[in-house]
Amino acid sequence: MFFINPQYVFAQLKWEQGLLEKANTTKEVSYLTEEEKAVVFYCNLVRANPLLFKNTFIKHYIDSTGISGRYVKSLLKTLENLPQMPVLSPSASLYSIAKTHATNYGKQGKTGHGDFNKRFEKYITNCKCEVAENCYYGDTKALNMVIELLIDEGVSSLSHRKNMLAPDYRTIGVSTSPHKLYEKSCIMDFSSSASVD
Secondary structure, three states, X not given: OOOOXXXXXXXXXXXXXXXXXXXXXXXXXXXXXXXXXXXXXXXHHHHHOHHHHHHHHHHHHHHHHOOOOHHHHHXXXXXXXXXXXXXXXXXXXXHHHHHHHHHHHHHHOOOOOOOHHHHHHHHHHHHOOOEEEEEEEOOOOHHHHHHHHHHOOOOOOOHHHHHHOOOOOOEEEEEEEEEOOOEEEEEEEEEOOOOOO
């Protein structure tokens, strides 16, 4: 079973077991670490029930950190009115793209989406689909990574949040890696392709 930060267990207890199982799309996947599985799990929980995610995990995060401001308010409003979305299935191809990027940039101490089109060229050609990428640097806890990308502090376009909550995306690849400057990086790659490889 994936890693769950003990401070959030209470919040998870408010979720129906069936929904937790539905969100756990990586349970049979051997190539992901427990941390990477947890990132997918929490992405799926917010998609499966945005309002409950807001009232449990987001509420606890806000209460614990004291974080506030317009980005937090914007997220709360978004989750309040968002319909449920399909959960994301893991993709080995997207994982490979994410892992290569996370490893290379981690070793070099770089950030960002360098060579995005080149990295995704073959994948897009094969699946004729839309893709997107989130890059996160810092906190080593899976749930905090997901929540901070949802808040998207300082990103006026809210692109990370929009990627995670886009109803058209069906598959995901996640890789976490040590980072030379920021301790940890997490790369999330999304695709509108429904095929699971």
